[in-house]
Amino acid sequence: MVEIADLTFFYSKKKMLFEKLNLSLKPGHIYGLLGKNGAGKSTLLKNITGLAFPKEGSCRIKGVDSSKRMPSVLEDLYFVPEEIYVPAVSIKQYVKDTALFYPKFDSWLFEKYLEEFEVPLNGILTKLSFGQQKKALISFGLACCTSLLIMDEPTNGLDIPSKAQFRKIVASALGEEQCIIISTHQVRDLDNLIDAILVLHNGRIILNKNLDEISERVSFRVLREEEAVEALYYENTVKGLEGIVQNKNGWSSRVDMELLFNSVTAGNHDVLTLINKSDEQFI
């Protein structure tokens, strides 16, 4: 679905953001794109969607270079940016003006999502709160039923019940032929939603794995003091020593995305090496 090959990008030549970054994303998945502040998540998403252009290398969607901004690609792609700007029209009018650019737009679904998010269909967009505006655009993006849906920090500005609604709605919306990418630094917001994790760090994608594959390799649990020496990584938290250990018994545990993210971005190679090993190397 998305193929990024040797992407090099910088805003200023003095500060390289990506150098030969490679990434391949498949349909049927909800990817969580994680990275520290300033890692370049938004910039990467802009390169994928053709809103920023690679200095070298390419970003392709279904084989077509996204920097060409071909109508056939744009009508099958929806991007909810981090900062949103809405026109001073009613939601109904917005749909009338905009939905025609998306041939698979489903107005029944749109109204259903709005209802679940408790956003009034007759509301004037600029008079809605920031969170309501965001929920209206997320609903619109989901109802476009595009093959690729990208949301940059969608949960920013959503209250706690809305975050739960967001997870439920997005999880129910994914079709087999669709790919959804959600960037965030609020890792917990993606719990029970994403099925694959991408970590952007130091200008590269250092991790691109399904949660199932991760839990086959490593386990996440509270450790006894004496187990700490054998752990691949651990943190001293209020719950005790929360750690990552090699999964030796084949039982899968829930992936603690925050702990995983902290371990791989802290320069701990043990966890990363174990997760990234091929099946043959692992046996």
Ligand SMILES: Nc1ncnc2c1ncn2[C@@H]1O[C@H](COP(=O)(O)OP(=O)(O)OP(=O)(O)O)[C@@H](O)[C@H]1O
């Ligand atoms: N339009 C721009 N012009 C120049 N530099 C930019 C521009 N947009 C972003 N940057 C810089 O590029 C780097 C990556 O920014 P980006 O917004 O892509 O990171 P991010 O991972 O999305 O961060 P955050 O989690 O804080 O939203 C930052 O150092 C930022 O200052």
